[in-house]
Amino acid sequence: MENREVARILRETAQLLEIDGAMIGRFRTYERAAQLLDSLPESVQELAGDRENLTALPGIGEGMADHIQEILTTGDYSLRSKMLQKYPQTILSLLELQSLGPKKVAFLWKTFQASTVEQVEQLARDGKLRDLPGFGEKSEENILKAVEVFKKSAGRFHIDVGEEEAERLISHISSFGKQIEIVTPSGSLRRGKETVGDLDLLVTLAPGTLTPDLIDSISAHILMYSGIDQTLARGENKVSFVLKNGLQVDVRILEKKSFGAALLYFTGSKEHNVALRGRANKMGYTLNEYSLAKLPDEEPVAGETEQEIYAKLGLDFIPPELRENTGEIDAAAEHRLPKLIDLKEIIGDLQMHTTASDGKNSIEEMALAAKQLGYQYIALTDHSKAVTVANGLDEKRTLEQIRKIRAADAKNLGIRILASSEVDVLKNGKLDFADDILAQLDIVLVSIHSYMNLERAEMTERILAAIENPYTQIVGHPTGRLVLRRDAYAYDMETVLDAARKYGVVMECNASPERLDLKDTYLRMAKERGVRIAISTDAHSTRGLSLMRYGVQMARRGWLEAGDVINTLPCDELLAGLRPKPGANSQLKPPDEFQLEIQSGQAPGVKAKSRKTK
Ligand code: DGT
Ligand code: CA
Ligand code: CA
Ligand code: ZN
Numbered sequence: 085m086e087n088r089e090v091a092r093i094l095r096e097t098a099q100l101l102e103i104d105g106a107m108i109g110r111f112r113t114y115e116r117a118a119q120l121l122d123s124l125p126e127s128v129q130e131l132a133g134d135r136e137n138l139t140a141l142p143g144i145g146e147g148m149a150d151h152i153q154e155i156l157t158t159g160d161y162s163l164r165s166k167m168l169q170k171y172p173q174t175i176l177s178l179l180e181l182q183s184l185g186p187k188k189v190a191f192l193w194k195t196f197q198a199s200t201v202e203q204v205e206q207l208a209r210d211g212k213l214r215d216l217p218g219f220g221e222k223s224e225e226n227i228l229k230a231v232e233v234f235k236k237s238a239g240r241f242h243i244d245v246g247e248e249e250a251e252r253l254i255s256h257i258s259s260f261g262k263q264i265e266i267v268t269p270s271g272s273l274r275r276g277k278e279t280v281g282d283l284d285l286l287v288t289l290a291p292g293t294l295t296p297d298l299i300d301s302i303s304a305h306i307l308m309y310s311g312i313d314q315t316l317a318r319g320e321n322k323v324s325f326v327l328k329n330g331l332q333v334d335v336r337i338l339e340k341k342s343f344g345a346a347l348l349y350f351t352g353s354k355e356h357n358v359a360l361r362g363r364a365n366k367m368g369y370t371l372n373e374y375s376l377a378k379l380p381d382e383e384p385v386a387g388e389t390e391q392e393i394y395a396k397l398g399l400d401f402i403p404p405e406l407r408e409n410t411g412e413i414d415a416a417a418e419h420r421l422p423k424l425i426d427l428k429e430i431i432g433d434l435q436m437h438t439t440a441s442d443g444k445n446s447i448e449e450m451a452l453a454a455k456q457l458g459y460q461y462i463a464l465t466d467h468s469k470a471v472t473v474a475n476g477l478d479e480k481r482t483l484e485q486i487r488k489i490r491a492a493d494a495k496n497l498g499i500r501i502l503a504s505s506e507v508d509v510l511k512n513g514k515l516d517f518a519d520d521i522l523a524q525l526d527i528v529l530v531s532i533h534s535y536m537n538l539e540r541a542e543m544t545e546r547i548l549a550a551i552e553n554p555y556t557q558i559v560g561h562p563t564g565r566l567v568l569r570r571d572a573y574a575y576d577m578e579t580v581l582d583a584a585r586k587y588g589v590v591m592e593c594n595a596s597p598e599r600l601d602l603k604d605t606y607l608r609m610a611k612e613r614g615v616r617i618a619i620s621t622d623a624h625s626t627r628g629l630s631l632m633r634y635g636v637q638m639a640r641r642g643w644l645e646a647g648d649v650i651n652t653l654p655c656d657e658l659l660a661g662l663r664p665k666p667g668a669n670s671q672l673k674p675p676d677e678f679q680l681e682i683q684s685g686q687a688p689g690v691k692a693k694s695r696k697t698k
Contacts, residue, residue, distance in 0.1 A: 085156055087121045087128050089328070093161050094118040094151070099179055100167035102186035103193070117148050123444060123625045132156050172199040181230040182570045188218060205231045226537060229571070237568040239281065241331050243634060244597040246273045246280035249331055253285065253309060257335070260305045263293050265340060270350035276405045276637035278567050278600045282332040284350045288340045296320075299337050306335055342374045344389040349373035355409035356402075363397055363413065405640040424640040425649055427633050432461040432651040432658070435506065435529060435560055435592065435620035436629065440485050441466035442474035444625040447492045451501050453626035461500035461655040463527050464489055465560075468516040470508040471533050477505070479521050486524055500655050502526040506560055511535045513549025515556070522555035523665065529592075531560035536573045543575040551583045554666040558618050559584070561594040561601040569598075577606060584615045588663040590650055593619045593642075595635025596628070607642025618650050 098114035120143060121128055131137040138149040155161050171193065178189045178201065192198040195216070196207060208227045213219045254267045264287060268274075271284035289298065303323050307315055316324040321337045338346050349357060349372065364371040368379050375387035376396055386392040394401050399416040403424055406412040415421045436450055437443035445453070447464060454462045466485060467476035477485055486503045493501040504527040508516040515522065515530060522528050530550050538546065550556055562580075563572030584591055591610050594601045599622065602610065610617060619635040621628055639649060646652040650661065 085129050085159070087124055090128055090152060090155050091118040091121040093155050093164055094121070096176055097161055097164040097167070099176055099186060100164065100171060103171065103175065103179075103190045104167060105190060113143075113148065116143050117152070120144070121152075123627055125627055128152065129156055174201075175199045177201055177234075178204060180569065181227065181234055182566075183223065183226040183230050191216070191218070201231060201234055222537070233569065233571055237279075239330070240279040240568060241281075241329075242567055242597045243273070243276070243278055243280060243600075243637075244631070245329070246283060246331070249311070249327060249329070249333075250283050250285065252311065253283070253333065253335075256309045257285070257287060257302075257306055260302055263289055263298060264302070265290055266343065268347070270347055271352060274351050274404045275353065275407060276641055278597070278603065278638065280331075282334060285333065285335045286343070286346055286350060287335060287337045288343045289337070291340050294337075294339050302337060340388065342387045344391070344393055345371070345375045345387040346373045348390050348393055351404050351407065353408050356407035356412070359409045359413055360397065363399075367397065369396070403640065405637060406643065408641075422643045422645050425636060425644050425646050425652070427636045429646045429652045430459075430619060430632055430636065430649070431653075432459050432463075432655065433621055433623070433629060433632065434463040434502075434504070434527065434558065434618045434651055435465045435594070436462060436623040437466050437474075437506075438464055440481065440488075441471075441476055442624060447488055447501065448495075448497065449626055450623070450629070451492060451497050451499050453629050455497065455499040457629060457632075459499060461502060461658075463502040463504035463529070465504045465506040465529050467533075468505055468507045470510060470516045471506075474533075476508065476516075479517065482517070482521055483524070502655075502659075504529055506531050508533055509546065509550040511538075511546070513546040515550065515553055519555065519666075523667075526659065527557055527662065528555045529558045529560050530556050532564055532573070536564050536570075538573070540574040540576065543573055544579055547575055547580050548583050551580065551587055551589050554663075556587075556589055557662045558590045558592055560592045560620075561599050561622070562591050563601050563603070563606070565601050565603070566598055567600055572601070572603075577609065581606075581610050581613045581615050584610070585613050590616045590618050590662065593617050593635050593639050595619055595621045595632050595638070597631060597634050600634060600638045602638075602642070604638055604641035607639060607644055611642065611644055611648050616650050617644060617648055620651070 094114045095118040098111040098118065101111040101114065120141060132153055135149060135153070138144055138152060139146060151161060175189060175193060178184055178199070179186065181201065181204070192204060196203070198204050198207060204227060207213050208224045211224065213224050213227065214221045250269045250273060257267045258264055266288045268286050269283065270286055271282070272280045273283060287302070299321055303318055306323050307318070307325065311327045312325045313328045314326045316326060316332070322334060324332065324334045326332050336346065336350070361371050364376060370377050370379055370382060375384035376393045377384045386396045391401050394416065399413065400419055400421055402412050402416050402421065405424065406421070412421065433454055438445060438447050438450055450464065451462060467474040468482070469476045469478040482505060489501055489503040503525055505517070505525055507522070507528060507530045509530050509532045510516060511534065551559065564570070565572040591602055593607055607617060617639065619632065619639055621631050621635065623629045623631070650658050653661065
């Protein structure tokens, strides 16, 4: 059993308990165990072979170890099943509606026996919620907005889920034997979209081996995959099935000589394909999933690779992330496609959290893990005091954190550790810290975490105010969207990007698969306006640092090149290129010249290491 699956069962138990009105400590234990399993690098199935491994995990006692073992052996958990006799399973989907917490869900169930999204939508439409305690007209509106997001999201999966499922399946399919040459994802997964509707895998065989018998035995092998819930179709050269988590998969088995044409076709997007076929027709060709063929006698001229098909059509190779028919075909014809940023060009990470606020690892653990990834620097950005749910740091704790960061940096771990903070943007656009604190940070990152439903004009003003604050250097997860869960907050992006450009403020592309914010189209708008981007993981554990690739993929979809992204720069250049601090007499002033005010009685003698600027 996968960690994710065990975690899901524990999390659902926590949610059902909370709806049921259990004591807070009780459901939190399940929630915490679920979080732990989600961030655990080892397989819980393997760990559980020795029970002591389980109880050695932080926060897992004897009782929880029993529950986990029960889940691993029976595939379910008795308390969860018991609760599901009391409440319909659909009630859990109500919790996916942003703006409905367990208390409200329980209330709706008690009052109206409402347990589905449709029922709640109807109640909101009929105005039946506005007079209830804890609700109101505004919350009816918010519920209807959340229903919209829910409907749009139904049946889609986060990119990281798609990628993990694809990886496991690919290794299963490849284990069939050496007749299999390539197993590769196509579709939206290959284009790096933030969500996938289904997986499209292509399998090619060694030339001359494709026979009905072989296809038959490969299909049989694929359908033995342990993650399959239901087979949908088994055709001549295609099998379709649904995985246990509900994700559908189409696998196509094909000849190597048409691999390029098939890859092109099934990678899509559909809009790109349509435009490409139009171009082919104008040039006297016909293009389908088997080949590019010359008209009128349909003699194939290309098919084995995408490169040769694009070349025959007079186009440079178009990276999958750009295939959305938004100008990439003309750009390819005119040899002006961007040289897209590559993961290898990222040499630092500018947003992450430690145990000081809501992270799971210490400053040094994060630094060493980042060094392992080949980075030259990181910035630690624990939350500020307004974000109480994430244990945000007040002024005193922030100064203490800066001191600890300086001390860790002075150890010369082989990676530079910058003191930053994810300073909360308050409702009125002011920052959560006064200037004297902001002045001591190497980098000031600002983000919104509250009042996300302001009217468009008010939200625009709020973000403009934050950008106009002379200390603001980077805006974190600028639209607040949560992929599949919450839409971006409403504001005038063009005005905000113009202000970012004017003040030299960097916009973040948050790499977490839950956020991917800014998204592709906004990144492209930013680039066109000359606004620079920081791609940051917002990691809450060392494991989270490895999610950078999703941010890079989103950046590629936004047509970004290395030059558009600040964390491709060496540390000193990056710092020198950020918006200068108020009072700094030169843009090149290194940040460690800011005297760190150490409060009396706190570790004297810890001073920032002196650095040379090139
Ligand atoms: P998804 O699954 O909703 O995340 O998005 P895709 O892009 O993976 O779409 P999917 O799985 O329906 O189809 C995979 C690719 O196959 C798609 O990107 C382009 C190609 N394709 C599918 N149906 C059509 C079609 O009717 N016309 C054309 N030209 N291409 C199609
Ligand atoms: Ca697909
Ligand atoms: Ca498909
Ligand atoms: Zn944040």
